[in-house]
Structure formats: C-alpha cells, structure tokens
Amino acid sequence: MDIPSITRLACFAILASATLPAQTVKPPVATPPATVAATANTPAPPPATPNRAQILRGAYGPYRANNDLLYYHLDVRVDPVAKSIAGKNTIRFRMLADGSRIQIDLTPGLKVDRILMGATELKYTRDEGAVFIDFPQTLRKGQTYTIDFHYSGNPVAKGRFGGMSFEKDPTGSPWIFTACEDDGASIWWPSKDQWRDEVESMDISVAVPSTLTDVSNGRFVGKTDLGDGYTRWDWHVSYPINSYDVALNIAGYAHFSDTHNGLDMDFYALPADLDKAKKQFAQAKGMLDAFEHYLGEYPFARDGYKLVQVPYAGMEHQSAVAYGNQFDNGYLHVDWTHVGISPRFDFIIVHESGHEWFGNSITANDEADMWIHEAWDTYIESLYVEYHYGKPDAMKYITGWRAKVKNREPIVTERGVEATPPQDMYFKGALMIATLRSMLDDDKPGADARWFALLHDFYQHFKYRNIDTEQVVAWWNERTHRNLTPVFNQYLRHTAIPxxxxxxxxxxxxxxxxxxxxxxxxxxxxxxxxxxxxxxxxxxxxxxxxxxxxxxxxxxxxxxxxxxxxxxx
Missing domain, CATH: 2.60.40 (Immunoglobulin-like)
Structure with missing residues (x-):
C-alpha cells in the first residue's frame, strides 16, 4: 500500500493492513504478514443516521430507565426438527419511578403469545424490536413486580454466527447454539436488551430431546425427564449477568470435570473430540493462575468455570465460555500476531476467559464504551504471556498489535445507538493501556509492582459493576494524582495517534x-x-x-x- 505524501513535520508509522471479523464474536481473525500503510488511514465514511430500530434498542429510554431488573427465569423448549423455540421469561423488576409502561425487547420475527402479571393478561405494543408493555394500574416507585412473557417462533439466523443457529455436528446430530452480543439477546429471547441494567440472578431451564444436553450459564442444578422424549436441563446463575451473555449450547456433549484451587471446572466437547479437549482444555488452569495473580480471584466462583465446544470461534458467555479454536494453539492454526508468541497458547481459552474479568464482571453501560471490555481484555493477554514467559516476550507480543491498528474512527462512539465500535477498540485500546503503564513507570525499582497494584485495585474497585469511560478515567486520575484525561481522550476519542x-x-x-x-x-x-x-x-x-x-x-x-x-x- 502506498504511503501518502507527507509534509516536512508530518508523522508516519509502519502499520499493517488487518481485518477483524464481524463483531458478532470477540476474537480477531488471523491476518496476513505486515504490509506498509499510512498511520492516518483514509477516514471511515460518516456513520449512517441511526434508524428507529437502532435507537429503540440502543437508547436507555424512559421505559427502561423507570425500572431496575432483579431476576429472570428463562424457561424454554427447543425443537431441533422444527428449528423453533417456545416458552416464557419470568421477569422480576423494581420500579424506580411511578409508571404504567415498561420496555422489553424481542425481535419482530418471534411471536408474543401473551404477557401476564399473575392471572391478568397485559396489553402491549410492538415497535420494531421493542415491546412496550402497559399495566392497568400505576406501578409504584420502590415496589417489586413480576410478569411472565410467553413467546414462540423460529429464530432467524443473523450475523456471522447466527444469533441462534440450528446446525448439525459431524455425525449429523443436532448442534444448536447462541451467540448474540451485537445482534442482541432479543434475537432469540425476550429481555431488557441493553447493557446498563443486569438481573441480580437468573434461572435457565431448557427442554431438549433426551439424546441431547443443554449447557447454559451458571451452576448445573439438575435434569428432569419430561416423559415425552424431552429432558429439561436446569441451571442457576447466582451473579449479575448481561443479557447477551446468556447462552444455550445444545448437542450430544461428552462431559468431564476438574477442580483448581477449589474452583469447579467443567468441560463439554463432542464425543469424537473428547481426547483432544482433555489435552487442550488443561490450559485453562494456567489462564486462571495468570489472571488471578494480577486481578484477583475468578469472579464467578459460585457458578464455576466451564468451557463448551461450539462450531464458531468463541464467545465469552459468562461461566460457560464458548470454545471453537479447533483444539490448537494460536488462533485457528495461525500465529495471528506474527511475532512467534501466540503459537505457545490457545488464544480462545485466554482471550474469551479473560472476559470473565473485563466484560462480564466489569461491563460497559453502553456499547459505545465497549473498549472497556475489549481493550482491557486484549491487554491482559500480554499479562498472561508475562506471567508464563516473562516481560520481554510480553513486550514482543504487544508489538504484534501495532500492525492491526486502523486509525479510521474514534474508539468511543455515539451512545444510545445500536452500533458496534471499530476494531481499534481491541488493539489501539490495548496499546494505549501499555502506553499508560510506561507513562506511570518511573523506571525505578518496583515500578512493575506498582503498576500491577494499580491494575489489581482498578479491577477490584469496579468488579460486578456497569461503568462508563468517564468513570474509568476519573479512577486513574484520582489514584495516580495526575490528569490523564487528555491521554485517554487522544487515544479513545480521536483517530490519529500522537x-x-x-x-x-x-x-x-x-x-x-x-x-x-x-x-x-x-x-x-x-x-x-x-x-x-x-x-x-x-x-x-x-x-x-x-x-x-x-x-x-x-x-x-x-x-x-x-x-x-x-x-x-
């Protein structure tokens, strides 16, 4: 690629042309060897004006803001032959202001069968993906209410990994899975489909043909033979959970388990891949050792840790991490950073599990602040390398990110709109954090220990919280006694690097x-x-x-x- 002409004092850098997959799934795709490109690439075209559906799903409107989620019980039946889902979501919420309407979301392709509060059937209005539910009396501030939202239909595969997809494993048996971060949880189940408000706990009940297993989030409670050729699998989530993290994984899985420092670990793979899974999934212990060393204990200990084989690359479903890296190191058999470090470990196990700390425990309030998930998780990949292989190799690993930065649009995008930020939230964001470490490192003895103490305290301060970019910056300003706002803003809110x-x-x-x-x-x-x-x-x-x-x-x-x-x- 040609480098544009530059003035005498203009700056340029050697960067590579790289492309991430559609952001339905987290891990970046492997990229070809580096080529020369200008630092200030051609600016991205202006974003299209958001349509009504994007605003209804992205905005924290009045009928979302007037209530606080407390609990879900998603109770569904999945039919692999009809490729359908049917059931209900029991939703418990507390009113934050007097009102007679709330917003729950469900894709227009699925049917609302009825919505009940007790025995009373509630009226509702559908507008794009929003379902506005009206109550016959005013719901009072501070009071708790429960509704049952019944629905059914055939989810339409959407996005790179389908949202909810009905596929077959290599033997021809059903393999059904969900992955819906960008398209939203409402593509397959009714929920308050935003990031700001999470339920405090959740139950998940999934009835499937008795030859199959459902693996969902949380701790396995038990299974019940329903007597009609179906078995219901019950799971309990005892921590706050974001709606897009809720997952179904349905297949004829083989299961094995282990423990690590008192943490229950469960693994699910297709029977033909069981031996490979037992070998590859052993890396999860080294991942836990590294991240717990720097950040603190695994954040969902009561629910345990699971790796679940899926036919796509991977996704950070809380306590049920989806894995599809073909039981090999690197990323899909490739040294995707081209610096010789990534072939030493399984990228999906490390990256997707890292989201248990950044993304699942700490969650952005709005998709526009998604760098809080992706930049920090990408950065702690380098800490995994530092923990196991030393700082020089970690620095080498970090250099591999530079070739992937585009500098076409700001990392922090417009809030209140359904839109995924640019891929620079991964690598440019992580390089900003590495720069922050160097900035705070006074090159005196103990500098690394001071950085790690700050990183640990940062995570501990915000764990189990939903936050904005401004809160991140304010914390670092306060703890370092410096005004770091211009540094964060330059990397997050502008295109070119300094x-x-x-x-x-x-x-x-x-x-x-x-x-x-x-x-x-x-x-x-x-x-x-x-x-x-x-x-x-x-x-x-x-x-x-x-x-x-x-x-x-x-x-x-x-x-x-x-x-x-x-x-x-």
Missing part, C-alpha cells in the same frame, strides 16, 4: 520537541536518548528545547514502550 516532533539544530547541539495531537492539553511523558540511558521528557503542544550531544541519527525514542509516532527533522 506524534512526537523532533527538530534538531546541530549548530547549538539542541533538539526542539513537542506533541502533535488533536486533544488539547496532551502531555504524555516519554523516554528519549539512547537505550539504557533514557531520560524522561514531558512534551506539550508548544515547542521546548533539550540540550543533547546526540545527532539526529543517534537520538532515539522508546517507541517499543509507547504507542506513538515520531518525526525527526
């Missing part, structure tokens, strides 16, 4: 320096000089001068530690 401009004057033995950045007040400290003899300067957006005996060719910037561009003139 450029350190260096203008050398051999006659005076000086170098003038400043940041070229879109965010006013950007002042990232950075190490310059020569490796092993760095000095920290704090450029601003005004020229400053530094005395140096180094020539332009000798003068270096620690670009392996900071995600920045450099221009020397």
């Amino acid at each position: 450029c350190l401009e260096l203008n050398f004057d051999p006659a005076t033995g000086t170098v003038n320096y400043k940041w070229q950045a879109e965010e006013q007040g950007f002042n990232l400290p950075i190490r310059v000089g020569t490796p092993g003899h760095w000095q920290v300067i704090t450029p601003t957006q005004q020229w400053q001068v530094l005395k140096t005996p180094l020539t332009k060719e000798q003068f270096s910037v620690a670009t392996d530690l900071y995600f920045v561009n450099v221009s020397k003139t």
Whole structure:
C-alpha cells in the first residue's frame, strides 16, 4: 500500500493492513504478514443516521430507565426438527419511578403469545424490536413486580454466527447454539436488551430431546425427564449477568470435570473430540493462575468455570465460555500476531476467559464504551504471556498489535445507538493501556509492582459493576494524582495517534520537541536518548528545547514502550 505524501513535520508509522471479523464474536481473525500503510488511514465514511430500530434498542429510554431488573427465569423448549423455540421469561423488576409502561425487547420475527402479571393478561405494543408493555394500574416507585412473557417462533439466523443457529455436528446430530452480543439477546429471547441494567440472578431451564444436553450459564442444578422424549436441563446463575451473555449450547456433549484451587471446572466437547479437549482444555488452569495473580480471584466462583465446544470461534458467555479454536494453539492454526508468541497458547481459552474479568464482571453501560471490555481484555493477554514467559516476550507480543491498528474512527462512539465500535477498540485500546503503564513507570525499582497494584485495585474497585469511560478515567486520575484525561481522550476519542516532533539544530547541539495531537492539553511523558540511558521528557503542544550531544541519527525514542509516532527533522 502506498504511503501518502507527507509534509516536512508530518508523522508516519509502519502499520499493517488487518481485518477483524464481524463483531458478532470477540476474537480477531488471523491476518496476513505486515504490509506498509499510512498511520492516518483514509477516514471511515460518516456513520449512517441511526434508524428507529437502532435507537429503540440502543437508547436507555424512559421505559427502561423507570425500572431496575432483579431476576429472570428463562424457561424454554427447543425443537431441533422444527428449528423453533417456545416458552416464557419470568421477569422480576423494581420500579424506580411511578409508571404504567415498561420496555422489553424481542425481535419482530418471534411471536408474543401473551404477557401476564399473575392471572391478568397485559396489553402491549410492538415497535420494531421493542415491546412496550402497559399495566392497568400505576406501578409504584420502590415496589417489586413480576410478569411472565410467553413467546414462540423460529429464530432467524443473523450475523456471522447466527444469533441462534440450528446446525448439525459431524455425525449429523443436532448442534444448536447462541451467540448474540451485537445482534442482541432479543434475537432469540425476550429481555431488557441493553447493557446498563443486569438481573441480580437468573434461572435457565431448557427442554431438549433426551439424546441431547443443554449447557447454559451458571451452576448445573439438575435434569428432569419430561416423559415425552424431552429432558429439561436446569441451571442457576447466582451473579449479575448481561443479557447477551446468556447462552444455550445444545448437542450430544461428552462431559468431564476438574477442580483448581477449589474452583469447579467443567468441560463439554463432542464425543469424537473428547481426547483432544482433555489435552487442550488443561490450559485453562494456567489462564486462571495468570489472571488471578494480577486481578484477583475468578469472579464467578459460585457458578464455576466451564468451557463448551461450539462450531464458531468463541464467545465469552459468562461461566460457560464458548470454545471453537479447533483444539490448537494460536488462533485457528495461525500465529495471528506474527511475532512467534501466540503459537505457545490457545488464544480462545485466554482471550474469551479473560472476559470473565473485563466484560462480564466489569461491563460497559453502553456499547459505545465497549473498549472497556475489549481493550482491557486484549491487554491482559500480554499479562498472561508475562506471567508464563516473562516481560520481554510480553513486550514482543504487544508489538504484534501495532500492525492491526486502523486509525479510521474514534474508539468511543455515539451512545444510545445500536452500533458496534471499530476494531481499534481491541488493539489501539490495548496499546494505549501499555502506553499508560510506561507513562506511570518511573523506571525505578518496583515500578512493575506498582503498576500491577494499580491494575489489581482498578479491577477490584469496579468488579460486578456497569461503568462508563468517564468513570474509568476519573479512577486513574484520582489514584495516580495526575490528569490523564487528555491521554485517554487522544487515544479513545480521536483517530490519529500522537506524534512526537523532533527538530534538531546541530549548530547549538539542541533538539526542539513537542506533541502533535488533536486533544488539547496532551502531555504524555516519554523516554528519549539512547537505550539504557533514557531520560524522561514531558512534551506539550508548544515547542521546548533539550540540550543533547546526540545527532539526529543517534537520538532515539522508546517507541517499543509507547504507542506513538515520531518525526525527526
């Protein structure tokens, strides 16, 4: 790819052209070897004006905001032959304000059979994917209410992995699964389909043909033979859970189990793949060791940890992580970062399980802040590498992300609209966090320990909470006693990465320096000089001068530690 012409003081970098899959599923696809591309790629076209369906699903409107979810019981029957689902969701909620209407969501392709409060059938209005439920009397603030939402129909496969898909395993037996983060939980079950409000607990009951097993979130409670060729599988989720994390995995699974430091671990694979699963899934213990070391204990201990084989790449379904990496290291048999580190471990086990901490325990309030899930989870992949292989290999692993950054649109997008942020939320976001570590590292003994203490406290402060970008930034500002807002804003809310401009004057033995950045007040400290003899300067957006005996060719910037561009003139 050609590099566009640049001015004398413009900045550029060597980046690779890379493409993620559609964001229905989390892991990025493998990419070809790096090619040369400009740092400031062609800007993305302006986003299309949101349609009514996107606003109804994305906005936290008045009929969502007037109530607080407490509990779901999703009780359904799945018919592999008819490719249908039918049943009800019992929804318990507390009113936060007086009102007589609430919003629950269900795709227009599924039928609302009836909605009951006790024996009273409630009226409702459907508008795109929203179902507005009207009550005959005013529901009072502070009071708790329960409704039963009955529905049925044939889910329409949508998105890269279908939302809810009826497939066959290699033997021809049914293999039914859900993966619906972007398309929304309402593509297959009625729920308050947003991120901000989670139920405090949930029961999941799934009736399937008795030759099959359903694996869902939470702890297995038991199974009941219904006497008609179907068996109901019951699961209990004892933690808050986001609606898109709720999952059905239905197949003729083989099951094995283990424990690790008191945590129950359960694994489900097709019988033909059982031996491969027993070998590959052993890596889950090393994943737990690494993430618990840096962040704290596995966040859903009462519900246990599960890996469940699926026919797609993977997804972070809470306490029932979906796995489809073909029982091999790397990502789909590829060294997807092209630096020789990823073939040492199974990317899906590490990345998708990492979401148990960032994404499931800590959840963004709005899809626009999805970097809170993806950037932090991508970053802690490098901590897995650091824990098992050492910091130099972790730094090498981090460099593999640079080739995947596009810089076409901001990471934090418009809130209140159903829309997935750009892929830069993964790699650019993670590189921003690695830059933050270098910024806070004063290169004195104990710097790593101080960073890890901050990271641990950050996670512990927000675990089991739904948060915004502003809360993340405010926490780091308070704990570091620095104004990091311009740094976060530059990487999250603008397109280009910052450029350190260096203008050398051999006659005076000086170098003038400043940041070229879109965010006013950007002042990232950075190490310059020569490796092993760095000095920290704090450029601003005004020229400053530094005395140096180094020539332009000798003068270096620690670009392996900071995600920045450099221009020397």
